[in-house]
Amino acid sequence: MSQQKVTRLHTVKEKKGFNARRKLGELLVETGLLSRKKLEEALQIQAGTGKRLGQILMELGVISEEEIAFALAMQLKIPFVDLKDYMINSEVMETIPEGICRKFLCIPIERRENVLHVSMADPLDLNMIKELQFITGYN
Secondary structure (H helix, E strand, C coil): CCCCCCCHHHHHHHCCHHHHHHHHHHHHCCCCCCCHHHHEEEEEEHHHCCCCCCCHHHHHHHCHHHHHHHHHHHHHCCCCCCCCHHHCCCHHHCCCCCCHHHHHEEEEEEEEEEEEEECCCCCCCCHHHHHHHHHHCCC
């Protein structure tokens, strides 16, 4: 039996009862991924630079890109998929041409009936989603 590496995300996944409707910074504090002090520091930097909070937190080295993605998924109420351990069927991979995957930073991961599940860098990009639906014929 293989042992799974325990990360801060594994600990958060086991917690229950936090409010996913909060702002990103509050959600990170509530889940224990970020201290209140570091959030306040990052918000001061954000006020002066206009950068995104997640970018600032990564530049400060207090949170990883994976942890930001996880928190955003919680905030948006969409599944978080760790692609490192995900087996993708080759037929599913062929549903979106490689050039399109590179352009949109996306990977098809699963197909069920007329629905194609896609892991993407920006799940809020509605134009990309519409274009992928047009290209693939899937919802």
